[in-house]
Amino acid sequence: MTSAPDHRWVIPVTLTPPILADNTADADRLAAALNKALGTTTMHIGLTQLKALPEQLRQWNYQARAVLFKTENDRGSLVHLTAPDATEPLCGAAVDLGTTRVVLRIIDLETGEPLGERVFDNPQATVGPDVLARIHHVDAPDGLDRLNRLIVDGLNTELNALCRTCAIRCENIHLIAVAGNTAMTHLLLGLNPRWMIREPYIPVVNQPPVMEAAELGITAGPNARVLIFPNVGSYFGGDLIAGILFCDMDRREETAILVDVGTNAEVVLGNRNWMMACAGAAGPALEGGVTRMGTTAGPGVIDRIAIEERTMQFDVHTIGDQPPRGICGSGVIDLAAALFRSGMIDIRGKLLPERCGTRFTIKKDLAHLIVVPAAMSGTGEDLCISQADLDSLVRSKAAMYTILETITGSVGMTQAELETFFVAGTFGAYIDPQSAITIGMIPDLPLSSYQSLGNSSLGGAARILTDPSGFDRIKRIRDGITYMELNVNQDFMNRFSAAKFLPHTDTARFPSVRVPGNGGRNS
Amino acid sequence: MTSAPDHRWVIPVTLTPPILADNTADADRLAAALNKALGTTTMHIGLTQLKALPEQLRQWNYQARAVLFKTENDRGSLVHLTAPDATEPLCGAAVDLGTTRVVLRIIDLETGEPLGERVFDNPQATVGPDVLARIHHVDAPDGLDRLNRLIVDGLNTELNALCRTCAIRCENIHLIAVAGNTAMTHLLLGLNPRWMIREPYIPVVNQPPVMEAAELGITAGPNARVLIFPNVGSYFGGDLIAGILFCDMDRREETAILVDVGTNAEVVLGNRNWMMACAGAAGPALEGGVTRMGTTAGPGVIDRIAIEERTMQFDVHTIGDQPPRGICGSGVIDLAAALFRSGMIDIRGKLLPERCGTRFTIKKDLAHLIVVPAAMSGTGEDLCISQADLDSLVRSKAAMYTILETITGSVGMTQAELETFFVAGTFGAYIDPQSAITIGMIPDLPLSSYQSLGNSSLGGAARILTDPSGFDRIKRIRDGITYMELNVNQDFMNRFSAAKFLPHTDTARFPSVRVPGNGGRNS
The missing domain is CATH 3.30.420.480 (Domain of unknown function (DUF4445))
Known part of the structure; x- marks a missing residue:
């Protein structure tokens, strides 16, 4: 989708030197050339630059390199002017x-x-x-x-x-x-x-x-x-606009969805013709957020877990291959998916003591699963996940799924119709889509539909600096977004309740997920 | 021509307070209202104003008075925001x-x-x-x-x-x-x-x-x-653009001419469809300028002179009715016209000793005319005008007339076709058009064609402050002017030579001027 820009913000200029028959002033002569190069109608040249301009142009024989920017789509600004052969980094x-x-x-x-x-x-x-x-x-x-x-x-x-x-x-x-x-x-x-x-x-x-x-x-x-970057409102910020720019949603013919899970879950659905957005800080169902689980990623933190189903052996990967000290968001999702596949938690996310065996323990009256026993952990203590953590995860994943269901439903689409599912941010970079599908956090699309964007906020900000056309797109993106207030009504709560099962009350929505005790894949 | 402006730069605003269903940010809400009022598409609100805005709007119940300005035709700027009932002068x-x-x-x-x-x-x-x-x-x-x-x-x-x-x-x-x-x-x-x-x-x-x-x-x-105010070039400045704005030349159907004689003579000819301009500092014929004669207006300076033809009595008016100490530009033109009418100078502007009588004197080998004898002057000395002064006036008036002839000729007009002749500046305010016509400085139009604009530079600057539509006109005026380099070629010099007679070699051009020795009016 992304093509090389026509030009960059640094523009080489060669002016026709003034003669009696063409005695336009220095600044106006330069502005005309810069407008032509940038496709703008007005070019602002500030006072400090005006002061230096006459000597510069004459010294440089009416050639220069200009760093430009815009203030509006049709209005450019001269930011810096340098000699045509200057070696200073721009x-x-x-x-x-x-x-x-x-x-x-x-x-x-x-x-x-x-x-x-x-x-x-x-x-x-x-x-x-x-x-x-x-x-x-x-x-x-x-x-x-x-x-x-x-x-x-x-x-x-x-x-x-x-x-x-x-x-x-x-x-x-x-x-x-x-x-x-x-x-x-x-x-x-x-x-x-x-x-x-x-x-x-x-x-x-x-x-x-x-x-x-x-x-x-x-x-x-x-x-x-x-x-x-502009925002759409208090709960939909410039980081998301940058993400849309970065994944080129505003240029795509087919409808894509972009999900950014940071402090809140923010979702944009759309294509070159329309965009619908919502953010997940809107309702009580989402309080606590969708990722307030686990610790921040860092050395020794478990980011991936698998359970060998036959032996029930936990296969744990930590960041930096250090002894495990904690578990981060993507690790918790992997763990929950693995626990679900191996039948150690039921479709409500509840720990099943008979399946967990020695890993099951009660601490402070609360059921816990020992993920890494003290002997193998980096802290010298059992590394556990509690039933409360799992309940929280189930609520979070249900909220996420319900938001996705609500936004696609608002435009009359089913989730299955999504061809591209962009996942932004750290969440997107580390999460295993298969695990997220297994627990019913995201829809059961072909894995190839999922594209991790990495830091799309930074990527969008960088895009503006490398491609001037991005400037014009930002405003179009912002103005084109219909922001949907997440109306946490009875309908939403019903959907939310149905999504509080792994993967979902309606297992037909997750044909790729084998529900344990179901004897095999759903059909 | 000039009608009351639709609105001024101070605009009262009443915003619809935000609600959940209309949660546009404070600044964007204000900008939309201001754009609507000013007819702009973009409204710049700077950082210092953004900082104060949320408390101001809430304290003022979403009402305010805004001082606006523009940076381009379609781009406004908020300059100052004040309470709807504030009494501060704006x-x-x-x-x-x-x-x-x-x-x-x-x-x-x-x-x-x-x-x-x-x-x-x-x-x-x-x-x-x-x-x-x-x-x-x-x-x-x-x-x-x-x-x-x-x-x-x-x-x-x-x-x-x-x-x-x-x-x-x-x-x-x-x-x-x-x-x-x-x-x-x-x-x-x-x-x-x-x-x-x-x-x-x-x-x-x-x-x-x-x-x-x-x-x-x-x-x-x-x-x-x-x-x-923008300029057209080194020799055609913003003061003239202001003058055009002030006399509404750019809105008139009929063709008018605007003459501003300050340090240089600057002339604009045109109407709502086109404008042609030139400035009189361009050629050697004009060196010395058209008004480098006499002293600056001030108390005791003669600004008007008439000569009672029968008695040859000089009727002198001074600024502030003080004893005469000098003679300013308009006084010199009046004097020359009166001297010409009374036959004291000939058609070349040369003093005729026999007609001047006791007023004629030789000082430093140069013929002089005593305008005010020592006994009646404010300086205790004779107040004189020399033949050199008169020669200089003749060159100046010839230059002025030649410029006017050249610019009208360039668009295929005769000077007689001019319906309105605006005279700007001090020159225009004090000069007696009849005297200027008599010596052939300006064309022989009906006196009602001449309109003195006074300080049209100040008037144009003031217009911008009282009528926002003036802002848009300035750029149109500037861009619409065709600046004609005064090409001082043989043709120009021939015209100049022909204009070095009072009122002109071709007396038929000045039917209202009675040429002495001609026995009466030209016919």
């Missing part, structure tokens, strides 16, 4: 502004090549771990300012470190694209997000203007521009 | 940025009413009296910076004084419109004008972007915007 920075983690990628704006990447914890975590805690913190004295400074300072520090790694200087960064959820982008801009969590849930801004890095306090090139 | 400042004098006018942006006006000498005069001297000064160390600071500081000082007179504060100024020649606007912006006076005469910029007052160092409202 770079951009893509930012995935996550609630938990922030990822930076530096890109060569001329070639489109990535030069380096860096991940760091969002420093606002010291104030609160999640979006809600941080939004509440803005009501504390200087709370908003503190949150703003934490992320701005963090970005500056880490960007500077990444620049060093890439052997460039911060001043070589001329364009920055930031994709994040609505709350995170508000805090980066220093905008008060307090009304986002109060009915009727209103952000300050849906489509922030392109800003100067300097007004945001970000250290970069002297006229560096910052694009903040 | 003002703008129009600036006529002359080489010699600067005029400021403060305008109430809500009513369009002028609140006060102030005139001051351009402080750059300490560096050099005219455009050329100032442009040369930029090559001195810190020359450009010095010239820039002189005018910026001057504007701040005088604007502050005018604000006090008008009982407002500088922060109440939200919009500023500046009309000046190309060199003066370059110096205000801090742009190097050195290439304007070197072939092929290239300004840095023809159409400066709308700027923030702060980036120009001008003290005004926190987000005040500055519009600098």
